[in-house]
Amino acid sequence: MPLTAQNHPLAPLDAADADMLSRVQQLVQDTIGPKANAVNRDDAFAWETFRTLADNGIIATAFPRELGGSEASMLLRVRIIEEIARVCSTAASIVTGTDLSSRPIVAGGSPELCARTVPALARGETQSAFALTEPGAGSDLARLGTTATRDAGGYRLTGVKKFITRATVADMFVVVASLADGPGGSRGLTAFLVPRDAEGLSVSPIIPKLGWHGVPIAEVRLDGVRVPASHRLGEEGQGMALAQDTLVRARVGHAAIALGRMTGALQLAAQYAGHRQVSGKAVGEHQGIQWMLADMAARIEAARCLVYSAAQRYDRKDAETSIHASIAKMHSTDLCMRVVVDCAQLLGGNGYLNAYPIERFLRDAKMNQIGEGTSEVHKNLIGRYVMKTASAMAQHPCLDFEPDLFGAR
Ligand SMILES: Cc1cc2nc3c(=O)[nH]c(=O)nc-3n(C[C@H](O)[C@H](O)[C@H](O)COP(=O)(O)OP(=O)(O)OC[C@H]3O[C@@H](n4cnc5c(N)ncnc54)[C@H](O)[C@@H]3O)c2cc1C
Structure with missing residues (x-):
């Protein structure tokens, strides 16, 4: 039935997942839907929506259990996102944006780095942003110009990232940079986790845009930002x-x-x-x-x-x-x-x-x-x-x- 996915043959959910989904549906009907027009009025970050999603365990579905999440299957995530997006793209994009900005930490962070950062992300106490796109490189990632140079047991990052969702509120950034003397493949693109308060990192004011209000974007500048090796995500050259x-x-x-x-x-x-x-x-x-x-x-x-x-x-x-x-x-x-x-x-x-x-x-x-x-x-x-x-x-x-x-x- 095109207007509802209830009992869809391609989306069989077990009892626990079905229960989670019906709680989301109720939340959409009672809270997220009625507030969606108001969320759209300006482009400040939609804190109330974010808190609703965190307090109802929806943010946690993106994270593994051992790091404080409730890791949902992709199928359940998709069903949750679909229900929320029926009324509010802002709320839905906060759910998908959590994947974009946090999964590289889960996948590539050392056990110690993950233990230090991920549980608070899963509880919605902190947020991360994903910084890949640049003024001169969007679709064509071979043109990425942000560099990482090895420096006394760590790296220094220099470059500009554009269109970064949640940059104005993020506590940390997953930054993809080109390793100056990296080992071939993908031109040595490597990912790093950079705390917001790192010296040399600055965030522009909100960049006005057509829609997706409530999830603002901004530019992020990295001016010789020192990142310890322990904050590298994955191996050198494995960023992509x-x-x-x-x-x-x-x-x-x-x-x-x-x-x-x-x-x-x-x-x-x-x-x-x-x-x-x-x-x-x-x-x-x-x-x-x-x-x-x-x-x-x-x-x-x-x-x-x-x-x-x-x-x-x-x-x-x-x-x-x-x-x-x-x-x-x-x-x-x-x-x-x-x-x-x-x-x-x-x-x-x-x-x-x-x-x-x-x-x-x-x-x-x-x-x-x-x-x-x-x-x-x-x-x-x-x-x-x-x-x-x-x-x-x-x-x-x-x-x-x-x-x-x-x-x-
Ligand atoms: C609201 C918003 C939020 C965003 N959030 C983030 C974020 O959090 N983090 C992040 O890193 N980035 C983010 N982005 C950036 C987004 O991923 C890029 O805008 C997107 O990848 C396109 O890159 P571009 O804007 O540089 O366009 P370009 O790559 O310059 O493309 C321009 C046009 O050329 C077309 N084109 C490009 N290559 C080809 C080709 N080979 N063949 C045919 N056509 C082609 C494109 O489809 C497009 O129509 C965001 C963008 C927006 C608008």
Whole structure:
């Protein structure tokens, strides 16, 4: 059923997970939903929303039990994110952003560093930010210019990071830098955990943006910041390998946010169409409108299957998880953009007013097509994957001539 994922065959949850999800659904209905429009009014960090998520154990689902979390399966995370995103992208992005900014610490921090930092992150007492993008390097990470230079048992980091979510409130930063004399591969990209109060680290004021209000972004400058070797995350040159798991999780998270938002938009539009009268009947009784609703519903349900299947692959540690995360992200986020535009149209002039959440959904939807790899970047990855897979397969059985007759000569 496109408007709800209840009893979805691709999302079987055990009793404990189902219980957690129904608590989240209640929270969405009672607290997060009613406050979502207010959260959107300015771009200061949404502390109250963050506290709600932390106090209800939702932040903790991103962290392992041995470090104070309640590590949820990716499938449960996706279901939680989808439910929250039906009403509030800000809250949902705080949940996915916790993956982005904290998993590299869990994956690459020494046991001592993890024990010192992760439990407080899991309780929501502290926050981290993920600093990869730079003014000159977003999609093209080969252009990263932030450097790490070895220095007396540690490193010195110099560079500028742009678009860093939660930079204005983070207590620590996961910074990816290029090791000046690093061991080949990925140009020696290496990740570090840098405390906010490190000398030489500064954060710009909030950079104004179109949507995703409540999760502000800012620029982070590193001016010869000294980082002890104990704060390196993973091995030298392994920064991108370390970030890979984080990015896959965050991509599935973006896909789930888009899925939740378009499901919420469709619910709103259908409810509006059921009430609003035009030409003697409800808007939703006109066939043209029903066809619009039907198209959206079918496509949303297809997106839901892609998102759940990517999450299940992640949980099974399937070798193809990454490409399926790209497929789910590209499809769900691009579709969401189209769905919210159509839903705004369906509300007529009211779709354009701040009083209705559709204009917020519209502004928030754009971000999911940009963050964690733009749609174009994912298309490149998927296209290359299709070509590679096809070339490794046996010739299509309907062809009874030699491959060189494809035109190679
Ligand atoms: C609200 C917000 C929050 C963010 N939060 C964070 C964060 O917390 N941490 C962080 O590190 N980064 C963050 N980012 C940065 C984000 O990940 C980048 O903006 C994104 O990766 C795109 O990089 P770019 O902006 O440099 O665009 P560019 O890479 O310059 O791309 C410009 C255009 O070219 C297209 N393009 C690029 N390469 C190709 C290609 N090979 N083929 C075809 N088209 C291509 C892109 O799709 C895009 O349309 C955030 C961004 C925003 C807007």
